[in-house]
Amino acid sequence: MTVKLIKNAKLYYDNQILDRDVLVENGKFKEIAPELNIEDAEVIDAKHNLVTPGxxxxxxxxxxxxxxxxxxxxxxxxxxxxxxxxxxxxxxxxxxxxxxxxxxxxxxxxxxxxxxxxxxxxxxxxxxxxxxxxxxxxxxxxxxxxxxxxxxxxxxxxxxxxxxxxxxxxxxxxxxxxxxxxxxxxxxxxxxxxxxxxxxxxxxxxxxxxxxxxxxxxxxxxxxxxxxxxxxxxxxxxxxxxxxxxxxxxxxxxxxxxxxxxxxxxxxxxxxxxxxxxxxxxxxxxxxxxxxxxxxxxxxxxxxxxxxxxxxxxxxxxxxxxxxxxxxxxxxxxxxxxxxxxxxxxxxxxxxxxxxxxxFGLDAGRIQLDKAADFTIIDLNEEYYFKKEDFLSKGVNTPFVGSEWNCFGKIKKTFVNGEEVYSD
Missing domain, CATH: 3.20.20.140 (Metal-dependent hydrolases)
Structure with missing residues (x-):
């Protein structure tokens, strides 16, 4: 059984931003509470960053x-x-x-x-x-x-x-x-x-x-x-x-x-x-x-x-x-x-x-208990800009590179069915 505990999240949940911990079991959201401590869970510290639906x-x-x-x-x-x-x-x-x-x-x-x-x-x-x-x-x-x-x-x-x-x-x-x-x-x-x-x-x-x-x-x-x-x-x-x-x-x-x-x-x-x-x-x-x-x-x-x-x-x-x-x-x-x-x-x-x-009638776009744990951790405060070498796509055909396109909202981690698919 795969168990993950996301601590210190600014969680976008039920159209609110809440300070919450999130428990993920077997690829699904299992529990959301102000504080959770689960023995033997893999702990992921969200570091008070925004945790959103994917x-x-x-x-x-x-x-x-x-x-x-x-x-x-x-x-x-x-x-x-x-x-x-x-x-x-x-x-x-x-x-x-x-x-x-x-x-x-x-x-x-x-x-x-x-x-x-x-x-x-x-x-x-x-x-x-x-x-x-x-x-x-x-x-x-x-x-x-x-x-x-x-x-x-x-x-x-x-x-x-x-x-x-x-x-x-x-x-x-x-x-x-x-x-x-x-x-x-x-x-x-x-x-x-x-x-x-x-x-x-x-x-x-x-x-x-x-x-x-x-x-x-x-x-x-x-x-x-x-x-x-x-x-x-x-x-x-x-x-x-x-x-x-x-x-x-x-x-x-x-x-x-x-x-x-x-x-x-x-x-x-x-x-x-x-x-x-x-x-x-x-x-x-x-x-x-x-x-x-x-x-x-x-x-x-x-x-x-x-x-x-x-x-x-x-x-x-x-x-x-x-x-x-x-x-x-x-x-x-x-x-x-x-x-x-x-x-x-x-x-x-x-x-x-x-x-x-x-x-489009998709089972996505919300954090819900007993639903797939598809979510993203985002640092809204980190200022940065894109360089072509940062891209994971084969395509680098974009004008949005270089310091003139400084931005915020850096993706730190992305999870699909509770499994990490990207980490900064």
Missing amino acids: LVDVHVHFREPGQVHKETIKTGSAAAAHGGFTTVGAMPNVTPVPDDVDKFKHQIELNQQSSIKTLQYAPVTLEETSDKLSPIEDLDAAGAFAFSNDGHGINNAKTMFDAMQRIAQLNSHLAAHVEDQNLFNKGVINAGATATKLGLPAIERVAETSQLARDLLLAKETGVHYHVCHISTADSVQLIRIAKDAGINVTCEVTPHHLLLSDADIIENDANFKMNPPLRSETDREALIAGVLDGTIDMIATDHAPHAVDEKNQGFLKSAFGITGIETSFPLMYKLFVKSGMMNIKRLLDIMSTRPAEL
């Missing part, structure tokens, strides 16, 4: 199979644990796309290499790019926790409508990458002054918002849980706000990079700033922050998208879209929102753990 990220890319030069399930899950995450949703844009039961079951087997809980999306359509629906019911039965064509917008309205109807029947979730390919028009950067200055082909905001508006009406008709990935514009926030007021079953996420950066921060042709959707205007960034604060935006998700160095060092025109983010997310968001006074720590933990778990 963070939850519903949007990551672990690249395996087929793209293991970018990331593997082992390195991606190690990076997630480093970031304080114990449950993630892995997107299906791997090679091959797991769009039939055999390939999907193979993906589930590969995910067993993960040191954390890696849940698997299934694709909405075959190859993620066709108009032919995948065997949705069979993939659901095989263990898909949700459906997404992330990386590709579903441009055929009939295809999306049919998918929504079938996914709604299953009581599952559709996570949409909203992008009209015709309006995207092979752009590489947001339409605006920076695109003009650098002479780069631009992506219009309506590539996102026009498809979003269509999908919201389809979601109203079908009743599906329609989740919008990585929204990036002020108009998207407003559309979702109106849809929620109208009772449409819509949720959405925003990434740390869209909350922290705008296209005004791109001062040279540096593809570490190239992501899809692109960094938008400062007005858009401020609208996204407002959307988080007023609850229109339900959660923060990283869209962790690692690439090899030579895939990101060729400038905007030739480099891949994407930014690694799961290791930097919590400390950057803690500094942005909590250290600034915009929200308290309980609210941040809600949108990075409890809320995403609730909305």
Whole structure:
């Protein structure tokens, strides 16, 4: 029998921060009290640091199979644990796309290499790019926790409508990458002054918002849980706000990079700033922050998208879209929102753990007796910054390195089912 005793914790429990000791037995939370002393238990001194439910990220890319030069399930899950995450949703844009039961079951087997809980999306359509629906019911039965064509917008309205109807029947979730390919028009950067200055082909905001508006009406008709990935514009926030007021079953996420950066921060042709959707205007960034604060935006998700160095060092025109983010997310968001006074720590933990778990029906995001002991110990006072050599991900494609990005909220330890999967 494995017994661990976490002493001197500032425990986030039942929406409160409490001075508590925590007993873990056989991978589950067994007892929580002001003081516990258990003979023969392995004692872990939390040193009066914050002990939280493991963070939850519903949007990551672990690249395996087929793209293991970018990331593997082992390195991606190690990076997630480093970031304080114990449950993630892995997107299906791997090679091959797991769009039939055999390939999907193979993906589930590969995910067993993960040191954390890696849940698997299934694709909405075959190859993620066709108009032919995948065997949705069979993939659901095989263990898909949700459906997404992330990386590709579903441009055929009939295809999306049919998918929504079938996914709604299953009581599952559709996570949409909203992008009209015709309006995207092979752009590489947001339409605006920076695109003009650098002479780069631009992506219009309506590539996102026009498809979003269509999908919201389809979601109203079908009743599906329609989740919008990585929204990036002020108009998207407003559309979702109106849809929620109208009772449409819509949720959405925003990434740390869209909350922290705008296209005004791109001062040279540096593809570490190239992501899809692109960094938008400062007005858009401020609208996204407002959307988080007023609850229109339900959660923060990283869209962790690692690439090899030579895939990101060729400038905007030739480099891949994407930014690694799961290791930097919590400390950057803690500094942005909590250290600034915009929200308290309980609210941040809600949108990075409890809320995403609730909305996707996951048994995660809370510390509860007799439930899995997935938790993270965080030092909120230690000031530090990220160096590329600190990353456990294969990807170092991020602008958030160096002392100008000093932050707080260092992850000290991460546990899954009571077992340590990361230690600082």
